[in-house]
Amino acid sequence: MTATPVLDALPAGSRERLALLGREVSFPAGALIFEEGGSADRFWIIRSGSVALTVHVPGRRPPTVETLGPGDLLGWSWLFPPYEWHLGAEARGPVRADEFDAPTVRVLCVEDLALGYALAQAVARVVADRLKATRMRLLDLYGPSGSGSMP
């Protein structure tokens, strides 16, 4: 199992229980891993490669809003109703990842509340980090009037 901030945040026993549910998968370059609006029934921890998170915009190539790489959690919509992807994900090159079946993990979270709480905290941390990053980008800090070390 790949070292990752999400899994590292879990207690050792919980990490091992979760790891038993993972299976290694691979995606070729250009593969659509999931589509916006689709059922969020899986998630992945990326082992290698790069994945683009994209938004569907009619009439143009889906713009990339963020890229994820080794160690990153791919997908968090599986943890929260209505369990639908709110972005798309595309492999930018060959990608290897550990894949988890979301309904099975959700059942495990109910059965093992300590694991469920730790995993929910870890995923919330990822969501919070991405929210902070998004807010930072909204500031457009590197623009001509907002950046620079000196005028």
Next chain:
Amino acid sequence: MTTPVPYEVVRWESETADTATVALRPAGAALPSFRPGQFAMLYAFGVGEIPVSVSGISRADQGLVHTIRAVGAVSGALYGLRPGTSVGVRGPFGTDWDLPAARGHDLLIVAGGIGLAPLRPVVVDALAEPDRYGRVNVLVGSRTPDELLYRAEIGHWSTATAAHVAVTVDRPDDRWTGEVGVVTALLHRARFRPHGTVAFVCGPEPMIRATARDLVHRGVPAQRIRVSLERNMRCATGHCGHCQLGPLLVCRDGPVLGWDRAEPLLATREL
């Protein structure tokens, strides 16, 4: 250092649509040696004077390199200088990155936007003597691919040295194949031992705060996180007070500070 000394522009290179890197050589007597992180007051004759960090130091001919973004009247005039023209220079001013004190440590160099300019000589010096340091990480954030500074040089750092180099942009175009996102998202894939690392951070202040807080959270001691602050510097000699930040005058006590000193000042709304 209070009177501008004439320097000649000997090279002008376009970096982006509004940013250029200019190389200066003393037209007569040279100023004392600059160190990475320090700044000069550049005087565009008849227009005005602004502080600009050194983005390169040519020790052989006592030359200076500055990267200038045209955002106002003075920076626009400096951006418009071409080889053969002259500029007035005062300096060196301020504190430096103190790279020699980082010997034996992993280096984490984090730049956002034009904040890469003051860090460029740190990267150059560190890569010139790799045996003196542990792992060298260079993380760069840019608004768009077209606004990325030193593209060819970054490519060289990435492919021809042992440094871990990562670049991310906020707004990719269709040709961009690199990372997309904020520069702090690159931290967890950088290779460094938190307690044995010296970090150098430069860019917009919110980016500095986010990066420094993340690094402290990861275990990098605050005093080993060096940040470069931007304030309204006028005299550069600690007299006019325009750049006052609490008890500090950034032109004299900065621009490079340890995060242990900078954090409480940046957290005070009135400053």
